[in-house]
Amino acid sequence: MEVHLIAVGRARRGPEQALFEHYAGRLRHPFKLIEVEEKRPLTGTELQEREATLLLSAIPEGAVVIALDERGKHLDSPAFARALSDWRDQGIRSTTILIGGADGLTDAVRARANLVLCLGKMTWPHMLVRGLIAEQLYRAQQINAGHPYHRQ
Structure with missing residues (x-):
């Protein structure tokens, strides 16, 4: 199954980008980062709506969508791995993970x-979230393969 990570904003070189690249490079399935960004000086609801349009328009047809949001479900790593493997076993060919902008996601x-999906009650820098998600995708891959990485 291919995975797309669609994120608001552009990555810059630094430790967050290195973390993301480290784990993204370990994934065996096709993985693609798609960055979307509104260049106009919009604010508040107007910016949030525009980012929503950009995110939604970048989702591949037929993809299962995971939206990262503070109001989402809390899953442990094995449950996340199970969800991915269940979708794969159902014949889903593409999973897309969405990371919104600073104002969050729209309804x-x-x-x-x-x-x-919620990564916890704390606020995380959006660029760090990319690395966290890439690591969890790698962890899910290893869990589903029966590899002991999850317990190390």
Whole structure:
């Protein structure tokens, strides 16, 4: 199954990008980062709506969508791995993970998601979240392969 990570904003060189590249490079399935960004000086609801449009328009047809949002479900790593393997076993060919901008996701984006996932109650830098998600995808890959990485 291919995985797309669609994120608001552009990555810059630094430790967060290195972490992301480290784990993304370890994934065996096709993985693609798609960055979307509004260049106009919009603010508040107007910016949030525009980012929603950019995120939704970048989702591949037929993809299962995971939206990262503070109001989402809390899953442990084995449950996340199971969800990915269940979708794969159902014949789903593409999973897309959405990372919104600083103002979060709109109701429309959350409604489009098959799973709204929370990484915890703390606020995380968006660039660090990319690395966290890449690591969890790698961890899920290893869990589903029966590899002991998860317990190390």
